């Protein structure tokens with residue numbers, strides 16, 4: 001029972017407001033678990049050479065060990081049980097990989113064996129039966145989707161073609177901040193502006209024209225990220241968890257977010273179709289997705305659009321961390337501002353060609369992604385068939401978490417691993433290091449296709465923020481609170497409350 005109380009504490013942290021009926025739910029959980037205990041633990045695993053695993057409890061397996069932050073608990077357990085470790089979370093087996101060598105096997109060498117994604121209740125609903133790219137089962141549909149994303153939006157040539165959109169939106173965000181300066185009060189949360197303007201930039205790249213409100217989109221996706229990261233009983237207790245999710249209100253919340261999302265995209269698509277019959281706008285990604293030859297239904301298209309805006313939210317999250325790290329590291333802030341201002345010189349704003357000369361700015365972003373990867377255990381992988389890794393048997397239908405957060409903070413690999421030191425990247429390390437010690441976007445078949453797009457957005461926004469303004473914390477505050485908050489992405493919990501002053505030189 002003590003263990004259930006631990007679990008209760010943990011679950012409470014996962015989704016505020018969703019667990020009013022938690023006690024009732026846990027009673028159900030206990031009742032059903034007793035019923036299913038024999039069935040799910042009766043399977044003999046004695047013949048298999050399974051990876052090491054901590055002692056587990058009946059019914060809930062290792063669930064009780066989980067502090068709100070998966071990646072931190074996994075790192076602590078891996079320090080004790082090894083860099084490849086099998087956990088049982090409720091009824092679901094999880095493989096946790098925490099060393100560069102084993103990560104390379106799972107993501108590259110044995111890529112095809114682990115190229116699926118696990119079924120999760122949130123992705124099933126939000127992604128209309130896994131018909132987006134990031135949760136699509138490995139196969140032809142996923143391949144076609146990833147290619148369409150590349151051709152229409154994400155390949156380097158397309159990313160380059162959207163340069164004017166990024167520059168315009170960055171300039172608009174600066175205008176907005178200039179207006180705050182005259183008020184002489186702190187901006188309550190600068191990261192709200194990051195999300196709004198990055199979403200708007202992405203929306204303008206995906207669909208050349210829409211009258212829909214992009215600020216609404218930013219808020220909507222922030223909520224989607226939250227609900228995608230909320231604990232679902234069904235994911236851990238597939239045989240009965242659905243009904244507990246109904247009781248807790250999770251299913252209702254999921255459906256209503258999905259409907260809101262649906263209505264938004266329906267309007268964008270309808271408007272796009274009626275407009276493109278009347279004028280000759282340049283073809284955009286939405287045109288491509290609507291082409292008959294690809295056989296995509298409206299539901300498929302909406303799922304794919306959802307994918308892209310989760311990526312935009314990741315970029316906004318990364319910008320917030322980068323900015324916060326700079327505020328807390330005055331030396332790094334001074335150095336990067338000097339670089340940006342030297343390169344831009346007497347021009348009135350940052351242009352993208354300037355960025356090529358901003359080596360330290362790029363180091364700042366890499367160091368941010370090392371310490372605060374948006375996906376600390378990546379998007380989970382899944383093996384539909386049994387596999388062997390490092391001589392261990394991995395049972396079929398295991399969810400695989402590659403703990404890149406732990407790998408990128410491993411003191412055996414990184415000197416002063418917990419400190420923000422952008423200089424460590426002056427060796428021009430690639431954004432995917434071949435030895436797998438630095439892999440914030442994953443590697444292999446399921447790696448992030450949005451790297452060029454995401455980095456281009458981050459660089460121009462950050463450079464502008466550093467060029468135009470000096471920044472200080474309100475009152476006597478010396479440092480920002482860097483406490484994490486885990487939704488679908490790893491976020492910074494505290495708002496970015498800060499005072500801008502226009503830089504005049």
Ligand code: HEM
Nearest residue numbers: 134311314315374375378379441442443446447448450454
């Ligand atoms: C700083 C920004 C971003 C970060 C840190 C990030 C990170 C990631 C990570 C860790 C994964 C999982 C990789 C794996 O499982 O190996 C991923 C997948 C993905 N990302 Fe990104 N991402 C970012 C921006 C974007 C953007 C801007 C887009 C699109 C507009 C995007 C689209 C995707 C898609 C579609 C997938 C799924 C790929 C697949 O399953 O094949 N991401 N991203």
